[in-house]
Amino acid sequence: MSKQILCLPGDGIGPEIMAQALKVLDAAKQRFGLNIEVSHGLVGGAAIDHDGVPLSDETLDMARNSDAILFGAVGGPKWDHLPMAGRPEKGLLQLRSELDLFANLRPAILFPQLAETSSLKPELVAGLDILIVRELTGGIYFGEPRGVRTLENGEREGFNTYVYRESEIRRIAKVAFEAARKRGRRLCSVDKSNVLEVTGLWREVVIDESASYNDVELSHMYVDNAAMQLVRAPKQFDVMVTGNMFGDILSDCAAMLTGSIGMLPSASLNEKNQGMYEPVHGSAPDIAGENKANPLAQILSLAMLLRYSLADGSSLAEAAAADAIEKAVSDVLDKGYRTGDIAFDGCQLAGTVEMGDAVVECLLNT
Numbered sequence: 001m002s003k004q005i006l007c008l009p010g011d012g013i014g015p016e017i018m019a020q021a022l023k024v025l026d027a028a029k030q031r032f033g034l035n036i037e038v039s040h041g042l043v044g045g046a047a048i049d050h051d052g053v054p055l056s057d058e059t060l061d062m063a064r065n066s067d068a069i070l071f072g073a074v075g076g077p078k079w080d081h082l083p084m085a086g087r088p089e090k091g092l093l094q095l096r097s098e099l100d101l102f103a104n105l106r107p108a109i110l111f112p113q114l115a116e117t118s119s120l121k122p123e124l125v126a127g128l129d130i131l132i133v134r135e136l137t138g139g140i141y142f143g144e145p146r147g148v149r150t151l152e153n154g155e156r157e158g159f160n161t162y163v164y165r166e167s168e169i170r171r172i173a174k175v176a177f178e179a180a181r182k183r184g185r186r187l188c189s190v191d192k193s194n195v196l197e198v199t200g201l202w203r204e205v206v207i208d209e210s211a212s213y214n215d216v217e218l219s220h221m222y223v224d225n226a227a228m229q230l231v232r233a234p235k236q237f238d239v240m241v242t243g244n245m246f247g248d249i250l251s252d253c254a255a256m257l258t259g260s261i262g263m264l265p266s267a268s269l270n271e272k273n274q275g276m277y278e279p280v281h282g283s284a285p286d287i288a289g290e291n292k293a294n295p296l297a298q299i300l301s302l303a304m305l306l307r308y309s310l311a312d313g314s315s316l317a318e319a320a321a322a323d324a325i326e327k328a329v330s331d332v333l334d335k336g337y338r339t340g341d342i343a344f345d346g347c348q349l350a351g352t353v354e355m356g357d358a359v360v361e362c363l364l365n366t
């Protein structure tokens with residue numbers, strides 16, 4: 001039986017980078033004989049323009065019924081005036097919440113070819129391989145009550161609620177401990193337990209859960225220090241686990257260590273390993289429509305999709321395809337191809353399409 005992928009390109013550079021990932025998927029299907037069907041849907045601003053909402057019931061149903069979702073990016077100035085509940089970003093948040101995609105894995109791995117492109121000195125990032133595990137369906141992003149109210153004196157007050165239940169902390173902690181167990185066996189839990197009760201509970205539950213993982217060394221760090229340590233000495237980290245908002249911020253920061261945010265893929269998984277795969281970056285309105293966006297984060301997200309959600313006991317082809325796509329990306333960098341965000345003097349400056357073509361070429365011919 002064929003496996004079903006739902007493709008949601010979204011807005012801005014989303015459709016441009018998605019087109020490259022789909023070319024790479026076609027090439028991977030050809031080389032590895034993968035039996036995958038792709039369907040297409042609208043999300044974000046594109047869905048608002050077409051359906052009046054950032055995620056229609058039909059698209060949500062298609063998402064529920066697919067084995068995995070490949071997501072581009074949403075948002076842009078055209079929709080920034082809309083009320084919060086109707087904005088493009090809400091489509092993404094709804095997908096995460098409705099499919100219970102609570103575990104967001106954001107690997108920050110440096111391709112050695114990009115050591116000079118990192119905003120840190122090459123020796124600080126050489127060999128960098130961090131996994132940020134971000135809780136994705138709770139915390140301040142989803143806490144109630146939320147809103148803007150008018151006080152008695154007429155002044156407006158905005159408010160959000162930072163809330164985590166013990167079970168939510170426990171399940172993301174488990175994912176992080178399991179991931180650490182398969183890697184360097186070191187887990188750093190990031191919180192702000194010196195100030196916020198909710199993250200005091202976070203720390204308690206993570207410590208409690210660590211009793212089942214004696215083989216993993218657990219440490220704790222306040223989020224302000226963690227941000228500083230990421231740019232001071234990032235190689236001290238193996239796996240980091242944190243809540244929704246801290247994870248959002250720290251993963252953009254980690255992205256720059258790898259050369260560009262255009263390089264970072266991510267996987268958002270639920271308990272059934274159904275997943276949505278998307279670059280860490282956004283819709284980059286400043287370069288949209290100019291064939292300038294780096295498509296590699298989207299292409300690497302496709303590789304994660306094949307490895308995490310499509311590969312199963314019945315077939316090794318998807319895992320082999322994921323490895324081959326990652327190798328093709330590395331080969332393209334070896335050949336000197338660079339989009340503007342990772343360019344250096346004397347490189348082969350490539351547009352979005354040329355970069356996608358180069359990956360396809362390497363995937364089919366090496």
Ligand code: NAD
Pocket residue numbers: 013072073074075076077089092261262263278279280281282283284285286287292293294295297341
């Ligand atoms: P952004 O990530 O879109 O862009 C930040 C900077 O990084 C920009 O200068 C951009 O040109 C650059 N950049 C991002 N991706 C790139 C790529 N692939 N290649 C080259 N350069 C790239 O963040 P922002 O500007 O804060 O947000 C823009 C819009 O995207 C907003 O509407 C925001 O809500 C949305 N957003 C969406 C997602 C998502 O859909 N997952 C994630 C983050 C932001």
Ligand code: IPM
Pocket residue numbers: 075089092093248280282
């Ligand atoms: C991300 C994005 C999203 C987030 C936005 C677009 C809702 O920044 O995936 O990192 O904050 O989670």
Ligand code: MN
Pocket residue numbers: 248249252280
């Ligand atoms: Mn973000």
